[in-house]
Amino acid sequence: MIGLRPGAVDPRAERRAGPAGAAIGIAALVVCTVIAGTGEHGSPAQWRTTLILAAASALWLLLLIPLFPRRTRNPWLTLGFFVVLLAAATALGTRADTFTAFGSVGYPIAFVLFPARWSIFAAAATALVPLLANGIWHSDTPPWVTVVSILGPILYAAWFVGVENEQRRRTNARLEAALAENAGLQEKLLAKARETGVLDERQRMAREIHDTVAQGLTGIVTQLQAADQASSEEDRRRHLGHVHALAKGSLTEARRAVQALRPESLAESPLPTALADLARQVSERVGADVTAGTEGTARPLSPEAAATLYRVAQEALANAEKHAVAARIGITLTYADDVTILDIRDDGRGFATGDRGEGTGFGLEAMRQRVEQVAGTLTVESAPGEGTSVHVQVPVG
Numbered sequence: 043m044i045g046l047r048p049g050a051v052d053p054r055a056e057r058r059a060g061p062a063g064a065a066i067g068i069a070a071l072v073v074c075t076v077i078a079g080t081g082e083h084g085s086p087a088q089w090r091t092t093l094i095l096a097a098a099s100a101l102w103l104l105l106l107i108p109l110f111p112r113r114t115r116n117p118w119l120t121l122g123f124f125v126v127l128l129a130a131a132t133a134l135g136t137r138a139d140t141f142t143a144f145g146s147v148g149y150p151i152a153f154v155l156f157p158a159r160w161s162i163f164a165a166a167a168t169a170l171v172p173l174l175a176n177g178i179w180h181s182d183t184p185p186w187v188t189v190v191s192i193l194g195p196i197l198y199a200a201w202f203v204g205v206e207n208e209q210r211r212r213t214n215a216r217l218e219a220a221l222a223e224n225a226g227l228q229e230k231l232l233a234k235a236r237e238t239g240v241l242d243e244r245q246r247m248a249r250e251i252h253d254t255v256a257q258g259l260t261g262i263v264t265q266l267q268a269a270d271q272a273s274s275e276e277d278r279r280r281h282l283g284h285v286h287a288l289a290k291g292s293l294t295e296a297r298r299a300v301q302a303l304r305p306e307s308l309a310e311s312p313l314p315t316a317l318a319d320l321a322r323q324v325s326e327r328v329g330a331d332v333t334a335g336t337e338g339t340a341r342p343l344s345p346e347a348a349a350t351l352y353r354v355a356q357e358a359l360a361n362a363e364k365h366a367v368a369a370r371i372g373i374t375l376t377y378a379d380d381v382t383i384l385d386i387r388d389d390g391r392g393f394a395t396g397d398r399g400e401g402t403g404f405g406l407e408a409m410r411q412r413v414e415q416v417a418g419t420l421t422v423e424s425a426p427g428e429g430t431s432v433h434v435q436v437p438v439g
Contacts (some may be wrong), residue, residue, distance in 0.1 A: 059154060060110030067103040067127075067147040071096055078138040092137045099130040099144075106151070113155055120155050124164060127151070132171050157207070260364060261288045261327065284327050313348045314340055317355055317373055324359045324371070331370045332359070338377030347436045350412045351375070351384045354420070357409050358386040358432045367391055368429065384434040392424040409434075 075096050079089075105123060113120045128148055134141035145168060152164035262285050269281035307316035314336045321334035343351075355373055362368045368390035376383040406422060409432075413420040418436035 057111075060107040063110070063147075063151055063154060064103045064106040067106070067144075067151070068100050070144050070147050071100055071103070074134075074138075074140045074144045078140040081138075081140070088137070092134065095130065095134055095137070096141075099127070099134065102127060102130060110155075124148070124152065124155060128167060128171055131168075260360070264364075265327070287323075288327075308345075308348055308352055312340070313343060313351060314375055316352055317375060320352070320355060320359065321371075321373055324363060328363050330363075330368055332373070333371070334373040334375070336375045336377070340377055341438075343382060343436075344416075347382065347416050347418075350416050350418070351382070351434060351436065353412055354384060354409045354432065354434050355386055357406075358430075361406075362386075362388040362390055362430065365390070365393070380438050381435045382438065384432075384436075386432040387429065389429045392426050392428045392430050394424075394426055 075093070078092070102123075109116070109119060109123055128145075131141065131145035131148060135145055148168035149165055152168060153161045155161075156164050265281045265284045265288065269278045269285070272278035272281060307319060310316075311319065314334075318334045321332040324330070325332040359371065359373075362371050368388035371386065371388040374383075374385040374387075376385070410420050413434055413436070416436055418434060421433040422430070423433070424430040
């Protein structure tokens, strides 16, 4: 009984349970007293004793009000209160049969004050003690038979309820532990997602800046150098016109990159047309023979796939313009059954890749990251004096 704890009560009813239990008990006691007074109740002295005992029981029930909120901290006081209440109800029942009904208030009080395991014992005592006190000891049936026949099933029920409650408590403990662990994992997952999101956004901005601002500035520097070395005023104006176009286009693309929008060329035209316009612009700017063609039946691509292929072509052309000194550059967009293929080949001076397909520099790494984000593959093949080939495959859908 050291581990005695009160039963579960709805927190909203916590303040009302004590006064309600006391009121119900006192009301039952008053009704039983009135009914007993109208019948045979012994001599006047016996009746006075009965009334005194009933009044004392009513006053004792009032102790339920301050006791109820303290039942957790004072389990032994709770047990003592119930024992005295049961004794008073039993004594009243022996003086007048009507008070047996008053003893029934012990059942709801038992289930409210005690947890399930102990409330069964309290309810058993509420049923058994008055029964024995009312003369079962003097009947033809041996008292131990009465006790076993009543107390046996109740004790079995108490044991069963106790086992069920213990299993439920362990299950709840495991569930709480699992919930706490899941909460920790969820927090770690959210933190990881935030870190990944920040890293992805940084990489995206780095790629966009490289593909827009950096390439634009490089082109502007190249055109300004060409303008300074121009042999005629017409050539100088042509290079300055390219500078103006590059600056305007780079500014527009930078703004679109910040807003995570598609390249302006793709917003206005399908991918084959955008690639053809890109080839024309590069050809006019560097004087190389840049061509763009399409094979297979064109089909709509997802915005991400189209933007990836366009940016790869843009980066490959920029590399050819800056490093390859190529005279001819070819762009081929192929629509196959299950993939979309982009090939960019130039006849420039090429470079040593070490392992074929492994590029160097941020530009090639940015291309590879873009392609991987759309579940595609990128291959770069080059060798000194043999030009460069960029091959991209993007799956359909």
